[in-house]
Amino acid sequence: MNKIFTTSIIISIILLIIYFTSGFLKKILSPAPTINQSTSIYKSEDINKDEKVDTTDEDIISKQLNCKKTESCWNKVIGKTLNGDNPIYTFDLDMNGDEKIDQLDVNQILNAK
Ligand SMILES: [Ca+2]
Numbered sequence: 001m002n003k004i005f006t007t008s009i010i011i012s013i014i015l016l017i018i019y020f021t022s023g024f025l026k027k028i029l030s031p032a033p034t035i036n037q038s039t040s041i042y043k044s045e046d047i048n049k050d051e052k053v054d055t056t057d058e059d060i061i062s063k064q065l066n067c068k069k070t071e072s073c074w075n076k077v078i079g080k081t082l083n084g085d086n087p088i089y090t091f092d093l094d095m096n097g098d099e100k101i102d103q104l105d106v107n108q109i110l111n112a113k
C-alpha cells in the first residue's frame with residue numbers, strides 16, 4: 001500500500017516536471033506575439049469597424065439584447081463590418097464578457113462615444 005502511494009507521488013512529480021518544462025520550452029520557442037492590427041486600429045466598442053463609436057454601433061447591440069451564450073442566437077452572424085467585409089457575430093457584442101447581451105453592453109458603447 002505504501003509502495004503504491006510512493007509510486008503515485010513520484011509519477012505525479014514527474015508529470016508536474018514535464019508539464020512545467022513543456023510550458024517553459026513553448027515560451028522560449030514561440031516567437032514574440034504579434035499585435036493584431038484590427039484590435040490596435042479599432043476600439044472594441046466600434047462594432048462595425050467604421051473607425052467611430054456612434055449610434056450605429058449602439059443600434060447593432062440594441063437589436064440583440066437579451067441574447068445569452070447558451071442560446072443559438074449567440075453564434076449568429078448579425079451583420080458585416082464596414083471595412084474588411086468580416087462578419088459580426090452576436091458574441092462580438094458582449095462588451096463586458098459576461099456571456100449575455102444587455103444594457104451594460106449598450107452602456108459601454110455610450111461611454112465610449
Ligand atoms: Ca462604428
Ligand SMILES: [Ca+2]
Binds near residue numbers: 093105
Ligand atoms: Ca455583456
